[in-house]
Amino acid sequence: MAASSKVITEWWLQRVTAVVITAYVFLVLGLLMVKGTPNAMQWQSLFANTGFKLATLLAILATAYHGLVGAMHVWPDYVKNRAVLAVLNAYTWLAAAAVALWSVYILFGTK
């Protein structure tokens, strides 16, 4: 894929993921505002609901990608040392991958 087309895809996905995350944050903050602080049982039964699990997974995966693209764009504006930049980029990829895999484990793994 040409470099410019990759950037345009990133630009769009950055916005699509932003909308997905925003919808999820509105949902969660709305629930908290309406129902107040949950206790253990309410919290865990919310996350036992398959629809809510899938919404959470979608939001976390969107966040991992959104953060990956965002951080990769922000670092080189402030970090000019190539070695430090390489470390930050590697950290960013690892953290995004870890978040994506871990979220699947937390939501759908065995307890």
Next chain:
Amino acid sequence: MTEVPTAPLVKKRERPVYRNIGFAQLANYRLPIPGIASIVHRITGIALFVCLLFLLAMLQMSLKSEAGFEVFRSIIWANPIAKVVLLGLLFAIVFHMIAGLRHMVQDSTAWMDLSAARTSAFGVFALSAVVTALVAWRLW
């Protein structure tokens, strides 16, 4: 023949000029509010990304068992410093979200003139402060 005035009739206001801003000048340099919104959008984004793994760790603990949930409530949420950090992250996500929505409006070239850019940047700060305060008040 009358002399043509060379000096401008209205004297221009003296403005400070910043080129390659030096460290000593930082005290006098004030970023305009759309610039502040932009840099805070970046800082909150990086902060959220860095804290994401810790937030997942807390989510995992809160879902693992009733005891895990109680550890969060009685040890983390009951700790004033941890509570301030978590409410700071709440502000970060609310601000980042609202500032991001403003940037998407600006993608459509709306709110690009100076006064709208200033007003909307101020609005982002005000709205995110109000939303954060409401949620914090509800969860306290």
